[in-house]
Amino acid sequence: MAAAPANSTTFSGDVWAELRLADARDVPxxxxxxxxxxxxxxxxxxxxxxxxxxTSTLFPSPTPPPFTSFTALILDLSPSPAVPDSSSxxxxxxxxxxxxxxxxxxxxxxxxxxxGGRVTAGFVICFPNYSTFLSKPGLYVEDIFVRxxxxxxxxxxMMLSAVAGRAAEIGMGRVEWCVLDWNKxxxxxxxxxxxxxxxxxxICRLTGAALDKYKGSQxxxxxxxxxx
Amino acid sequence: MAAAPANSTTFSGDVWAELRLADARDVPxxxxxxxxxxxxxxxxxxxxxxxxxxTSTLFPSPTPPPFTSFTALILDLSPSPAVPDSSSxxxxxxxxxxxxxxxxxxxxxxxxxxxGGRVTAGFVICFPNYSTFLSKPGLYVEDIFVRxxxxxxxxxxMMLSAVAGRAAEIGMGRVEWCVLDWNKxxxxxxxxxxxxxxxxxxICRLTGAALDKYKGSQxxxxxxxxxx
Numbered sequence: 001m002a003a004a005p006a007n008s009t010t011f012s013g014d015v016w017a018e019l020r021l022a023d024a025r026d027v028p029x030x031x032x033x034x035x036x037x038x039x040x041x042x043x044x045x046x047x048x049x050x051x052x053x054x055t056s057t058l059f060p061s062p063t064p065p066p067f068t069s070f071t072a073l074i075l076d077l078s079p080s081p082a083v084p085d086s087s088s089x090x091x092x093x094x095x096x097x098x099x100x101x102x103x104x105x106x107x108x109x110x111x112x113x114x115x116g117g118r119v120t121a122g123f124v125i126c127f128p129n130y131s132t133f134l135s136k137p138g139l140y141v142e143d144i145f146v147r148x149x150x151x152x153x154x155x156x157x158m159m160l161s162a163v164a165g166r167a168a169e170i171g172m173g174r175v176e177w178c179v180l181d182w183n184k185x186x187x188x189x190x191x192x193x194x195x196x197x198x199x200x201x202x203i204c205r206l207t208g209a210a211l212d213k214y215k216g217s218q219x220x221x222x223x224x225x226x227x228x
Numbered sequence: 229m230a231a232a233p234a235n236s237t238t239f240s241g242d243v244w245a246e247l248r249l250a251d252a253r254d255v256p257x258x259x260x261x262x263x264x265x266x267x268x269x270x271x272x273x274x275x276x277x278x279x280x281x282x283t284s285t286l287f288p289s290p291t292p293p294p295f296t297s298f299t300a301l302i303l304d305l306s307p308s309p310a311v312p313d314s315s316s317x318x319x320x321x322x323x324x325x326x327x328x329x330x331x332x333x334x335x336x337x338x339x340x341x342x343x344g345g346r347v348t349a350g351f352v353i354c355f356p357n358y359s360t361f362l363s364k365p366g367l368y369v370e371d372i373f374v375r376x377x378x379x380x381x382x383x384x385x386m387m388l389s390a391v392a393g394r395a396a397e398i399g400m401g402r403v404e405w406c407v408l409d410w411n412k413x414x415x416x417x418x419x420x421x422x423x424x425x426x427x428x429x430x431i432c433r434l435t436g437a438a439l440d441k442y443k444g445s446q447x448x449x450x451x452x453x454x455x456x
Contacts, residue, residue, distance in 0.1 A: 053363035135281035164442040174435035194438035203426045207402035210422035214392035
């Protein structure tokens with residue numbers, strides 16, 4: 001094994017992973033994680049997140065119950081056993097790193113606001129969607145992200161399994177998310193979890209100036225200017 | 229022009245199209261329209277909608293404000309000028325059919341519950357989604373459908389324009405929907421409206437038995453049975 005870089009924190013032996021509901025204290029880490037995700041997806045040109053917007057849109061007052069609206073989850077890793085909190089813990093599991101210790105050069109920067117030596121290693125953003133064919137709500141997973149040093153340890157599987165489990169338990173008819181067609185590792189992983197990758201559907205997007213030009217189109221009609 | 233079939237209602241001259249919020253009285257027509265859409269998409273094997281489920285999921289009591297949760301809109305056509313109702317009208321426009329009268333063989337079956345000779349010709353189902361890169365809500369259009377005799381008259385454009393306009397006005401950052409890659413007419417139409425059709429993203433879906441197997445996966449973890 002390569003020596004850990006200076007300032008890196010090494011995790012070995014047992015660590016405890018907790019997937020929990022996020023709150024406004026997690027916003028700085030969520031912001032940093034979204035930026036890392038944009039870098040990974042080669043999409044930093046689309047990155048326009050700010051901590052202020054994340055706070056107001058993800059944690060309005062009052063914040064709706066989880067999975068009924070936009071829902072942010074945080075993955076914390078802890079060197080000591082997590083004590084599940086029924087109000088926020090979605091899932092918690094022990095992982096054994098003794099065969100392959102893990103150096104996290106960003107552990108200090110991603111210290112969890114929950115304290116206790118916890119480190120934030122990933123996040124999920126999800127919200128309800130709707131299937132007319134099923135006439136039922138489903139869950140759309142907008143993002144599921146694990147920081148680089150923590151990948152390939154089963155944490156992504158834990159996160160997606162927990163979210164899918166919760167969706168199934170509350171009666172949702174399906175769980176959906178998107179993947180880039182060049183991300184073969186991710187596609188293999190998702191198919192291994194039982195997901196279908198739909199080959200025929202394409203996403204259409206109207207944004208920026210192309211969207212803004214539709215503002216006020218209804219008022220035009222009311223003025224009698226519209227025609228077939 | 230071919231003669232209209234028996235029992236067909238012919239519309240000619242001016243007709244008035246109204247896109248309005250649906251309510252529970254529209255459920256039978258919404259159910260029929262979803263089935264027609266499944267036929268058009270060659271996806272009747274996925275059709276499992278029932279009127280009971282549509283009513284309970286689209287029109288819970290109390291029904292949330294439009295565009296904050298699952299939102300159903302109906303397109304009604306009327307032979308006489310529509311009087312917009314500020315509580316339900318999203319858009320209303322006059323269409324001139326004098327150059328090409330239109331025979332609707334299903335006009336009687338799709339009589340609008342609003343009466344006044346109105347005929348229901350289409351529907352939209354949409355709901356908020358969330359972009360982490362923008363840190364803003366957007367609007368996802370799950371379905372936009374016009375019955376066959378009413379197509380190619382500008383009604384789809386009216387519906388999508390009105391929905392996009394409303395989304396832009398309430399500060400949403402983007403409007404998204406999906407299209408089948410073989411539906412070239414639709415792709416050309418959407419691109420003509422300013423949308424980008426994203427080539428690289430694929431939808432992943434976990435449903436049915438593949439989803440149900442994740443039920444209770446969290447409890448397993450709590451029992452200490454999970455491992456990396």
